[in-house]
Amino acid sequence: MATVEEIEAYCRNCALRDFVNGKGLVCKRTGDLPAFEEVCENFEKDEVLEEMAPPKPEDFPVTKTREELLAEENLPKGVLYAVVASILGAAAWALISVSTGYQIGYMAIGIGFLVGFAMRLGRGIRPVFGIIGAALALISCILGDFFSFVGYIAQDYDVSYTDVLLKADYSELASLMLENIASMTAVFYGIAVYEGFKLSFRPQNQPAGGQI
Template sequence: MATSEEIEKYCRNCVSRDFVNGKGLVCKRTGELPTFEEECDSFEQDKELERLAPPKPEDFPVSMTEEEMLAEENLPKGILCAVVACIVGAVAWGLISVFTGRQIGFMPIAIGFMVGFAMRQGKGIRPIFGIIGAALSLVSCILGDFLSIIGYISQDYEMGYFQVLAGVD
């Protein structure tokens, strides 16, 4: 014989369930508390409830072991992607700063996010990936600030950008 908790758990998945104050979970068909022993003859699975249910652990792929993750690491690929993001971020910082005439405060955050995301392409789990990503983010911020200063100078002195860049010692 099923306990009242087991019966309630069973009935929660039925389309004929209802809740009545003072009684609790009842059957819509009879208007009474469930009285079956093991299974209800009129049970009908609630598909909407099943669709809204959170995913089960078996719905996710099996996680990888640390050895498998280490085998998939690719530091050169991560560094290459992060260097490209570093350069793109620095150029974007310079262009945005020169065209708007302001240093926007969220640019370092955006560059850090972009370089970090690019570094993840190397699928690294060791700390060196984070250290290199942070260093490249810093380099990108410094380079972006430098490029924006060159842009300001070229505007102020009405010189070409590359002419000013070539004159930097």
């Protein structure tokens, strides 16, 4: 026959359980203490109680240790994708700016997202991933501004991009870019750098018991 502790643990999940003062846990069918060997043939699982119960550890996704996450990192892959994203982002910025005739500062926000998510493909958790992501986001913004000014000059003087790149006064061009950055564009640059850093890391579960 099962022990009192085993009966209580078993019957506690039964819809036919009841509690009587002086007796404790009893069976509704008999009004007496449950008595069975191992399994009660009249057991009815209490579905409501199960729904109210807190989740079990096995209900949560499997966590990984920091060492396992580090083993899955691929910095070269992240950098490669982020470099490609930064070049594409800068080209898109310049293309949109030149075609519209407006220097669109908030394009930097999109670049930050693009570079950060591209860097995330390296599945990194170390700070180096965020630092590189932030640096590439900043470089992409600067290149986007630079290509935009080159496009404006090429349009105004009806010359090719190559002529501008070969014959431009880079000190004057740098001065124009600094004036532009010193305006509200600097705020967008800052947002892009923040996004490039923050979004470069792989998503993680909350740390618990030495695991992530």
